[in-house]
Amino acid sequence: MRLNDCDPSFKHEIARQPGGEGIKTCFACAACTARCPVGSLKPEYDPRRLLRLAILGRREEVLSSPLIWLCCSCQNCSEVCPQDVRCTDVLTAIKNLAAAAGYAPPSGQAMARQLAAHGRLLEVGEFENDKRAELGLPPVSEQPGDYQALLGLKPEAPRPAGEGA
């Protein structure tokens, strides 16, 4: 890979994302790799490698990689990092950039629509509240109004996140 063809601004772009500030300070000690529960089961997954690719500016390769979605956000890597990179947060920042670039799996949009419709991931209808009543639990209500405002989405005409507002 020719560094001349890489995008040196990519690392800065990630660093501008909330939680992405730490990316440039990685000095590759591999403590994160050692503690990654995903890496230990998935040979091709190595958080340090993803960070390295991002630092080198291999923008498309990183954003389009299905691997970035495998971070289970367990925070082990952030805990062990001596440079306070907060690797989980950096990967979240990268995922956000990937989503904005259209690489996100469709589940994100689905969840946003669900929240706009119900204010919750799981719909609470009469069936659910009946079941709760049987157990003596108080009913649960849905308050989707605030969510629609914050998400910039209307429940009847759902639009994917990022496109609206």
Add this chain to the structure above:
Amino acid sequence: MEALLFLGCTVPVRNLNYELSARKVAAHLGVELKDMAELGCCGYPLKAFDQETALLLAARALAQAGSTGLTVVPLCSSCAGTLNEAAHHLDHDPETRARVQDKLRPLGLEYRPGVRVRHLARYLLEEVGLKAIAQKITRPLNEFTFAPHYGCHLLKPSRVMVGFDDPEAPTSLARLIEVTGAQALDYRYLKECCGGGVLGADEDLAGRMAGRKLMELTQAAVTAMVVICPFCNVMFEGQQKTIAKKLGSEIKVPVVYLTQILGLAMGLSPDELGFRLNRVKPKELLAAFK
């Protein structure tokens, strides 16, 4: 003692045994868990896609909850983690706070710094205290051994969960298990993640993450695994059969909620604690309470 219950999305729909036992145990300990209808999603599901929006949703919940002045007590580790992180972020970063306030204002909401969020397990340990719990124990569970599953977001990131347990050598759940008289198992994969976070992206991987814990515990003489999070529960209980099939091995690990065994030890009946809804039944445990 009063606290504000934060149910989140999953617990009130899918994990009624958790909610039931949590409410019962809290009441038994003299903690009044208040409900608030306006509380919805904590924002966690959107974090990977758009964390700014996720933060807004968390800030909304914190603003709502904050108006009560009570400690917010989520039952779900993801909710607890998200709300704690959001509160930490908002309290320490005035710029973000201002930006978020601008978005909340049209909704008639305002985030006031200093909202206290404590996962139920932490709340029980720190605010209620082991001593108070021990006083309520009437039926010690001496003959049982439980494997605690801490999960990730109860303890981490430790810079946010300041002053709580050491994520590298956690003891909080073990102490809550041992207060019932039962043994807490220390096992190899004790600290590992359930895999729930990647269930959507790679079901096979998530299954293997949960599977290695389940397989280890199948070998160990353990009454049940103790969880404190509905997502972890999905992996260990909900997916247990699927995982066993996929990995081609015998897996049989009963999964219970912390509050269920605390309730048993306090003399509540399995029915009151929703054991009917447990899918992998802790038969050995229930037999003792017939």
Add this chain to the structure above:
Amino acid sequence: MPRPTLCWVAAPGLEGLEPPALAMAAGLDLDQGGALEAAVVTVPEVQAPDKLRARLLGRPVQWLDLAAELGGGGEGHRGQRAAAALSRAAGRASLGTLPPLYSPQPNQRVLVAGQGLAALAAARQAALLGHPVLWALSGDDPAAAGAGEDASQVAGLAAGLPEGIELAPQTELTNLTGAGGSFTAWLKGPQGTARQRFGAVALAPGGAYRAEPAPPGLAPDLSRPLSACQPASLASAQGWRQVAILAGVGQPATAQGFARALATAYALQAQPGVQVTLLFREALVAAPQGERLYRQARQAGVLMARLGDGEPRLADQGRTLVWQDQVLAEDLELAPDVVFLCEETGAPWPGFLDNNLLWPARSRLLPEHARLDGGRTARAGFYVLGALRGTPAGEDRLAEAAAAVHDLHDLLGGGAAPLPAVRTLTCARCLTCVRVCPHGVPEHVEDHIQPAPAACLACGICAAECPAHAIAPPGWSTAELMEGLACGLAAAPAPAMVLMACGQSAMPAFAELSRSGHVWPAGLLVLPLKCAGRVGLELILRVLSLGAEGVLVAGCHEGMCRSVTGNLRARLATGQAAGTLSDLGLGPEAVSFLHMANNQPQALAKAVEAMYARLGAVE
């Protein structure tokens, strides 16, 4: 022959011993306040009461740290050991040797040759301590800083030069002979070459930058030394987009060189449109602020490219660097607009040090030696400072210069240095002493050997090697040692063995063990030496001939001898002695050598016990 008297000074560790009985056993008179011909005193000189010291002034005295030689055990056992030790001292005292009276005054002048922080600090400190200083500057300006030095720090120091410094601008040290207290320097200045005498010499060139060699094959127009990128804004002006900096790729840089590369990388990266890639093998961050610079550079966006073994390969007619990324395990390529080569500071060694006749090889003169710090060299009174020694610029150079000046002040003060006695009548002028002395003490002047007045450490190497027995540091002639040991061995119970203990390693360890109550074998006699180098083949064989059944020589670890080769010579002599014993059909195990340090008392105890057990088994 004077009859020695025992002056018993009570000290911790001597409790329970009865001086009258010991005096009798050792053949000494007990001091009853009468006149003294010669004396054996049971404590070291520094611990003796002032009155006693005054009374003994000018008389032959054997100062004996008896407590340090005794060790623990029952009273009878300790009495036996004490009697043997006192007998040994009495034997030497009875010879009545006094230190030689010949003692020329060391020259107090100090020559500082060089320029920059180290030279300035050395000249200042020496002048403040009252030494007349000649500062031979390579240029004209005493405030000129060397490469890598903080110009304002140097200027600040130069602003308040104390009195007593004579400046010799544009002057070079072209030749040097002699040692502490008596150096002769040839100085070449604008008025020609002059020869002058000095007591001490500090060599402290300011130093210059040397760029790391470019990887062979790199397009020549691409590479520049690091200093050529000042100011950093040059990068924008030149339209550079991709800048590579090599910071220790052939061989690792130093921490100072690396820190400088980091600072430059940081400044360049801040220029709009510039991407800096820093290539290195190890991130050397031990310099002050090094780790902060490293992080700061990463934070600014400098790409850190760590190399595995070997230099980067070159492609595209030397215009593209290729290396394997350590994390990705795949090749990365970079076609830089410019390649900066990391620079280290250094200075060339002056030519006169190549004269092997007068100066030992450089590695002998300035070995990496834990005892030769603070600018010291093996040649007492000659100091190497700053860039020439590789000392980092800044506080470290000041510290080094301060330490060097304290050392020379001490040397020239005359208190510390004894003088070897040379018996001119028996001296064969074979120059063995000139050749073997690690400190350059003996000089051949007008057909006789003349020791430099402030350079001798009394290691005794010359005495051990002199074939004519013509030279010995005071109190350490073979005759003296033998007389003492003969008396000591006569008083020691069999089997008797002698420990020849180096004063830098074995003796302090032995003393520490003794004071903490270690029980030594009854027949063990200690011969405290300044340096194991005093031990030669002849000495060992003579001691065996006196009736000792074993000889253990204990000296410093290799590379730690204060006199550079004393321990190796002693080890060689021990091996030769063992060979001789074998040849005679005797057991070679009667002699052995132990490498040790002063903080390894257990090793010494083990070696003594092992040898004693062997001797006992032979009995």
Add this chain to the structure above:
Amino acid sequence: MHNRGPRRVGGCLEEIIFLSALDKPVLIIGGGVAGLAAALELDRRGLASLVVEKGPNLGGQARGFCCKALEVCARCGACRVGDLLQQAAQRPALGALTQALAVAAQRQGAGWEVTLIPQEGPKPTSPALALERPLGERLLVQTGAVILAVGHQVFDARKKSRLGYGRVPGVMTAGELEETLAKGGLPGQARRLAFVQCVGSRDQALGRLYCSRVCCGFALRLARLARYLEPGSEVTFFHMDVQDYGQAWRAELAEMRAGMRFIRAIPGEVRPGAGGPLAVFAGPDGQPQEEEFDLVVLATGLEPPVAAPALSEMFGLTPGAEGFLTGGQGVLVAGSAGGPRSIAESIESAAQAAASAAEHLVSGQAPSPEVAHA
């Protein structure tokens, strides 16, 4: 002690020594390597000093260090402590008060008046030297200059919980291994050794963003010594970068690289294994890997001395970089109290402190005893 006389301070009788008058113009706080070296360097300049040590023995932390030579000196400098003690004992002008703590300081003209109190503590571990004297009573010392040589403290490895120190059997600090080796051998049947570098150094998360400088050399020499003492043992060296210690070191390092396994990765965790501590680290393929050792040795970094904040306040000093001490008017810092330093570097820095103190005595015109009385 010369030139002393009782005087009344705040209602209680205190003893006062006029160090500034004649015999002891410089007070040295700390009797470790740097403190002793400073006293010796002052003595070589003809200046007297008084060393104040809070512990029962002179020599400091380095006194417990072991010689790391095989047959050839490793240039670790540990025996320099012995040299210093020996030289100090041979210089009768030197004085040292042990088990004495400086608790207050007041500026007096260009000098200082320092209050010392006796410090309760353990008994001396080795026989006292001629110059060591325990402080019996509260003491006021007037002095022209003060040298702070209080050394450093070692990072508490418990703060890096993931490396298992204090809870996983078989995990020890390099300092503890040093003590064990000083007694002559490896603990138990240790054959598989792992060294973990930068524990408490180069760590932004801990607020220790500096390299402790000495640990690479220290740990590798210990490792080599361990291999020498137990010829069958294998060493794995987990590190980030090996720091440079000069020309001879580079040659030695090449040899050590050949004889030991160097892994450029910091383990993520050390936990109990079946037969010893288990290190979890990234393998060369970027995969988590586990390996069992008999002994995991943590190279703990150097931290600012515990007393740094108190001393800074006493003498009105601005805290230096990373929390180490910096000097001020008539207050000089020597040794690792001013930043991570090796034994040799501490000795050299003591020379500089002594030189600066001497200059201060001349330029600062230390107070005369008459002034002190008034």
